[in-house]
Amino acid sequence: MRQSKLFTKTTKNLSKDEKSVNSRLLIKAGFFDKLMAGAYSYLPLGFLVFKKIENIIREEMNGVSAQEILLPSMNPRKLWETTNRWRYKEIFKLKNRKGQDFALGWTHEEVVTPLVKKHVHSYKDLPVAVYQIQNKFRDELRTKSGLLRGVEFMMKDLYSFHKDEKDLNKYYEKVKKAYFRIFKRCGIEKETFLTLASGGTFSKYSHEFQTLTFYGEDLIYVCPKCKIAINKEIIEKQKYRCPECNSKKLEIKKTVEVGNIFKLKDRFSQAFDFNFRDKDGKEKKVLMGCYGIGLGRLLGTVVEVCHDDKGIIWPKEISPFPIHLIALGETKKVKEKAEKIYKDLQKAKIEALYDDREDKSIGAKFTDSDLIGIPVRIVVSEKTLKNNSFEVKKRNEKKIKLMKLTSLEKYVKKYIK
Template identity: 45%
Template sequence: MRVSKLFTKTLKNVPADEVSKNAQLLIRAGFVYKEMAGVYAYLPLGLRVLENIKQIVREEMNAIDSNELIMTTLQRREVWEKTTRWSDEVVDVWFKTRLKDDTELGLGWSHEEPIVEMLKNYLHSYKDLPVSLYQFQTKMRNELRAKSGIMRGREFVMKDMYSLHDSKEALDAYYEKTIEAYKRVYDRLGIGDDTYVTFASGGAFTKFSHEFQTICDAGEDVIYLHRGKNIAVNEEVIDEAVAELGISRDELEPVKTAEVGNIFNFGSQKTDEMGLYYTAQDGSQKSLYIGSYGIGITRVMGVIAEKLSDDKGLVWPEAVAPYNVYLVSIGDVVAQADDLYKKLQEAGITVLFDDRNERPGAKFADAELIGLPYRVTISERLLAEGKLEFTVRKTGETELLTLEDLIARIGE
């Protein structure tokens, strides 16, 4: 993509009411547009990041035999009333609306009840089990506060997955398999070393859950961490959890974190409440066991932007960056820069080519703000030496390389 053709541009200023670092950087770098507090549009660069994150998540969910689908955003009141979660006293984040015939509807904030209701048409026998389904969908939550940029939105993209099993043991096994899949996701996203499986409250879902919390100064949570035993407990359940885990609070270190995932083991409660059963091999009707597993896709993007940035701008991991290389041309090298742009793409390298008639300093500043993993500079002086300037955004390390060596270096 040529910068001259890219729909967006970098900005010097951000909305006066935007206080979060992640949103300030993403707005300035042209990744998102702020519609209102907690509501953001994702511009071409931002959309590419979201799609890269989604693809990593998709690959890992497919690897544990889950099937992708997409459910509806509009939710029927009567489905949620079966579990009492239609009530604003039970779930306080609903957005609700009415059809022209005065039928009351909700805008989906989660999908456990609709999934179970749908599966009444498809799950009948032990032969139909197990089943795991996931989706990427825009969720709506009427959050009281939305001051953390895209790390806490009222409208956001989420991956939610649901698995159903014929026994507690089968659900427990899949639950553990999902934990391992989530760990692989965060490793691939570049935040795995600082992300911990955390004992947490189930909130509107169940008594307890497991969160995936990433150490982040801008996070809204505090977890208590035992690094030696790799145990993490959310502050909100610390007293109950330490007793259950058999550890002392004095052994734990408080750390500020941001939640990047959450999973719940419902047992058979949800399916029993909604009347979903299966016919066992002996002909009897038995309960189904359900798990629910979420990753906030836009939230993860915000955490990466917040955590991995520096004073110059964003610093994207290669796996999620919108492009691999920011190509800068300096001076009268139009034809040579065009040729280099084509050769890099032919080598399978995605390139954002700054072909604007701008001074070098402006191009370099935008390259650092946008935060692609590598910057490649071409100029008359460098061409005379038969070299290109190669700079790693994360470290600032710069080398002069031939085209062949540069391509090999990016492919390492």
């Protein structure tokens, strides 16, 4: 994409209200715009990152045989009364002109359970796993964390349905692994801890995926001996001792919760009377699991983890573009060469952000490039062309390399792999 055509611009002027690292950087760099507290607009660069994350999640969900669906955000009140959750203060409620009541979904057990019930009657129809990627709504009082906590946010929610606990447990472990693949591909695997959390009245534990960040809102407690992490709620119950070895030597760390997985067991199949006929001819309750990842929150967390004082440093697989091509200087020679490189990359199906802006100084182009944070920067200038070369610099390294123009496509292709 030509940067001269990108309608957004980087900005230095930021509201003082904008306190979080993620939203400050993402707004400055032109990835997002703030509409109001807790609600952000995805601009072209932010939308590209979102699509990359969405694609990773979609691939990994399809990889655990989950089928993609899309449920309405507006839900009739009756469904939420059936599960006794209509009373929840976090749910946005509204009325239509006829006076009927609706909830705006912040999770979708109330819709997905009766839906799957219509199609599942026998043990032969199980297991079933369905997911969706969708905007959710939540009447959130704390909205100071940028993309980490909003009144409207993108979620992937997966629901699984099983004939017995063994099958539920097996699938739960499968999803756990898929989640770590997602966080690895998004570049935050090393910082992300599987963390014991409350399982409600149904399981001993559920699991949160907690990512270490300097300004994290959550606290986790890590036992260095057992290599397990425990969330605040559980550790308080445990009187600040490791549930495995009983040690009190725990490390406290600030984190952001990027995902959670939960065995719902028959909590919702009870409410909706969702039975199946088992092999032995008996009617039994279906068992369920649910598994969430907030996509906007994940994107924001990546920025909290991957940045420096100059700007964002995108992990390769979710960068809006793999390459930032910059033409420096206004001479005809530079312009022609940069255009040719850009077109050659397009032909080779390699998307690059191409800084072809004519009214920007060298300093402004480099400052913008560091702020936007594409992992590889390729510069063509009078100076490099004298040697038939281009300059290449990785966003997370200081070293600048001069390479022959003839090797450019090969270098880029190797890097992208």
